Amino acid sequence: MRRKPPSKRAKVHFEPDNVDIIVEQGENLLEAAIEAGVHINASCGGAGVCGTCKMLIKQGEVESIRTEKISEAEYEQGVRQACQSRAITDLVVDIPVESRLETAVLDRERTGGFQPSQALATGWRFRPPVSKLFVELPPPTLEDNISDLSRLLRGLKQQYNLDNVSVDFSVVKKLAKILRDGDWKVTATTLVPEAGAQTNGGQGQILINIEPGDTRKRHFSLAFDIGTTGIRGQLLDLNRGKVQAEGLDYNGQISYGEDVISRIAYSQKPNGLKKLQRAVVATINGIIGKLLAESKVKVADVAHITVAGNTTMIQLFLGLDPKYLRLAPYTPTVNTVPLVRATSLGLEVAEHANVYALPSVASYVGADIVSGILGSGVYQRKKLTLYMDIGTNGEIVIGHSDWMVTASCSAGPAFEGGGVKHGMLAADGAIEGFDINPSNFEPVITTIGGVKPKGICGSGLINITAGLLEAGVIGQNGRFNTHLPTKRIREGRDGYEYVLAWAPESQTGKDIVITKVDIDNLIRAKAAMYAGCNTLANSVGISCSDLEQVIIAGAFGSNIDIEKSITIGLLPDIPRDRFIFIGNGSLLGARLTSFSTDILDDGERVAKMMTNFELSVNGNFMDNYTASLFLPHPNAEEFPSVYKRLGKLQK
């Protein structure tokens, strides 16, 4: 390739984003993509060593160095590393799914705060633990009449270099018919059973399914975050690395108790464990049904299910007695759960689908937090990070790639709309945005989906409480100022309340209110989270101002307002640009594990890296908690910016 004079220009067209940019001839293509706002993974920062920035040159001429990250066959096809390539002529460049995924996984997440893509695991390759492999086999003849299974395995070995495959007996059962129905053209589904298995040269995979013909286009998995209050699920397209559909519902176990402790208590009643297991499975089945119907995906096309959740939720889902989680010395039955056939748990999926549960750390530090740390990549970076998973079970991690300490605190269900008079999950119709006119105390509300209000989600509760505090409708102790000239403050059945929406404006046809009890529940919840963070930070000898980054995860709202969370004292009052909100971290990690065995491999390591810190036996924590039952906090020095603003507003 001849180098042309550098004064000339070239147009680069990026697919599938359909973005054009005009660059100088000779411009580096990774830089061109960044300029054009096209995301390409580049874990090594353009040094050419990670091989994650592959792209396909569809038209035009580039100057490029081939490193060992590109095979000769790939090079022939036109695959190049963006960071090692310069534009010579006009180009049409396709960015393959593997090079785009790190942000693609966020596509359907509603995220807020600053630059959530900075809080994502990087460097992983798109390698789902389940694969579909299409094989064309020579039909048997008298000269070549080996068994059907030997023929299939020979084909997989020849065409995919797959060796030492274990075979699930269910495949053998239908093999003869399917090979013949498919006229010896079939699609095999294989599963990497556990962390580390695939790195072992493709060995140790399990053949879990066989279908006639080429079914590679229909290849899906499910990821679930099993929360104490809410369950969120996503249907994942394993060809495109995309979220195909998502859904959520209250965990059906709520009828048996609001928090982990009451669930464990219920599980000890006759048939209690069975009822709880059935309840959570029924909720999940409901979500699966909706996800499949909505996206017109058949149940047979879902080959895998990844779940995360706290240790109690995972044990109840698996039908494991959670009794010893609550009894000293607090032992879970299992941290690394073996693969389980999904139908054996009652899930309404195909027989070949297996459940992979992310590993947990301890009784009170579950797979949800491991999942969040995996998904957010905290374990990959040197930045001193506070990771908070805000939910019924609040979980906190402080650390970086060298060490991590973790603690959990029971915040109660307020963040998910539980124990709140008009509380609801963060779904369409939930009041989330809240502003108040300080002159007449009239509210301006916005809802998820922009529809008529139906209730209040967790993030809405935070925003409303902060707004009421700033407007002086409630005091720092959470009590209503009953002397204000507005009909919206009134006495209801549960004491004083503020009317957010009058009956004619609501979906329910009834007034939607926030009560004193709701506000007290939120204060207790935020106090537990904040006290937990403070206690854990002190226990490792740091203060919140030392934190270089605060990653906030939680399923409780679509878009947490950092400023308002600081106003109520949920988050520490430190510079706002250190906060990143990544949405449901547990679900994020479960999704990434469905997309990449690299993440699967890291899961065990992350679980082992974490040191658990028991808050319940820590006197400091109780002191911190009691002191935090105030908006934002009785110690003005801890919340200087809030006190400054409140002071101004009250003038």
Add this chain to the structure above:
Amino acid sequence: MRRKPPSKRAKVHFEPDNVDIIVEQGENLLEAAIEAGVHINASCGGAGVCGTCKMLIKQGEVESIRTEKISEAEYEQGVRQACQSRAITDLVVDIPVESRLETAVLDRERTGGFQPSQALATGWRFRPPVSKLFVELPPPTLEDNISDLSRLLRGLKQQYNLDNVSVDFSVVKKLAKILRDGDWKVTATTLVPEAGAQTNGGQGQILINIEPGDTRKRHFSLAFDIGTTGIRGQLLDLNRGKVQAEGLDYNGQISYGEDVISRIAYSQKPNGLKKLQRAVVATINGIIGKLLAESKVKVADVAHITVAGNTTMIQLFLGLDPKYLRLAPYTPTVNTVPLVRATSLGLEVAEHANVYALPSVASYVGADIVSGILGSGVYQRKKLTLYMDIGTNGEIVIGHSDWMVTASCSAGPAFEGGGVKHGMLAADGAIEGFDINPSNFEPVITTIGGVKPKGICGSGLINITAGLLEAGVIGQNGRFNTHLPTKRIREGRDGYEYVLAWAPESQTGKDIVITKVDIDNLIRAKAAMYAGCNTLANSVGISCSDLEQVIIAGAFGSNIDIEKSITIGLLPDIPRDRFIFIGNGSLLGARLTSFSTDILDDGERVAKMMTNFELSVNGNFMDNYTASLFLPHPNAEEFPSVYKRLGKLQK
């Protein structure tokens, strides 16, 4: 150790055989054991290199060289190689189970012919694929509250160096309770899932069960030969390497057809496959029930089941449609069957028991023959061997450790008492021994178990036919000589017959007879076997007289009479000392596979070594078969000794 003058003598007491022998001081202990008739394995013939002749010196002094086959720890305990040790004083010597097993596996077999122990696989170590491991775990504390499963796996790693264990989810389900019920002392059952897995440094085992306390003493498996006509099972004690009990029954599928072809035909009817599968499982469940009751073993103590049988029987047992076994190009669904959970097939055993089916070669060369070759060690030796498995499906192998060819021929059920008026399996009450007084044609019969006669087993049918031929009661064409002066020859409903026992002497209260039809069935069966052997020998360019060894296997009788089998033309007329009868070879191999993963590892290799030879498309075979429908054979040169004797007798 000081050497004493050689004139002195020493008494050696061998346990557990409880045998004494007086030897010269300095006598080699392997030789002493041979003199005393105590079997000790010695694969290398006493050269000191195989390490199979270990024994424990319990009292007295020996002079011994320690080779690397004895670890220092073993040496400390008093373990020595018999072949490397000399008696110095009086001794008490214990021969451990591993050193005794090669013949121990024959203990409960009724065998005949010459030196059956010469036709046994050698050099294997006693290493059952299922192991019971007792562990004492430290109870959890607040400082050490890892999960129950992690605690168990840590204990197994520390105490047994077991690593990379997969865990069956059913173990997780009951783990918490059992650890506490057993006060942290539990017995784990592990399984080597497939050939080669254990050689890989103990990796790749599956944890399949957990029990409170120390249950190592209760450790059993089952071995089955699933025959077309009869099913034989053995309960194996995996601590002692012994057959604990054995049982047999007719295969319940007989109601749906006598041979493999009619079974396959039936399987194509609506629900046919399901009915056949249920029938064979019901038979096996019946045998299991009896074996367990008889030996007072609990169903929970059976951890594994090994099965062998022809390809059709194995496929029907597994519920795999056998259709394509019969349709060109004759493909089985599977040769190497993945592990199957026994309860999933309907077997009434514990949930953790898995079924391992021995590998097969082709549609007509099944796991029964692979099992027999494994058990008899044909693949280990250089001797040119004919291996015959005489049964409803006759199977033949010719070869040695370098090559093997194999063929099968449908002999029909006569050898197992099928299609025979008073035929029965080789159980108590079966007429087996037969002599006839040539002057008055009165019979002298003996039965298995020495009880009143009930019917005729396969070996009895051979002995009776040979006897009737030699006495001139029947001719070489099998027809009765109706002119003899005896009431025992008479015309019955099915033509002429000979009365073996009158009604008052029989268990059934009816006359027991052998009919012309019975004899014709036997002639067809023996013709198929003999023609098969001849055709296969010719096809590899040898004649029967080239054979150095003929190993006869078959489940059809307890003690086949070689001489009489030659008389009727079932076996070739070659020197008698080349014949060895090993009983049920298929069951023998299944049993050895239950005792040793070495044999398990060899199974795959043996199956791959065998070249299948299709008799049904061989014109030579049909000619040979037609020519063989005569007692012993129309070609006198092929049976010189028989013709000589018959000639003498008829004078």
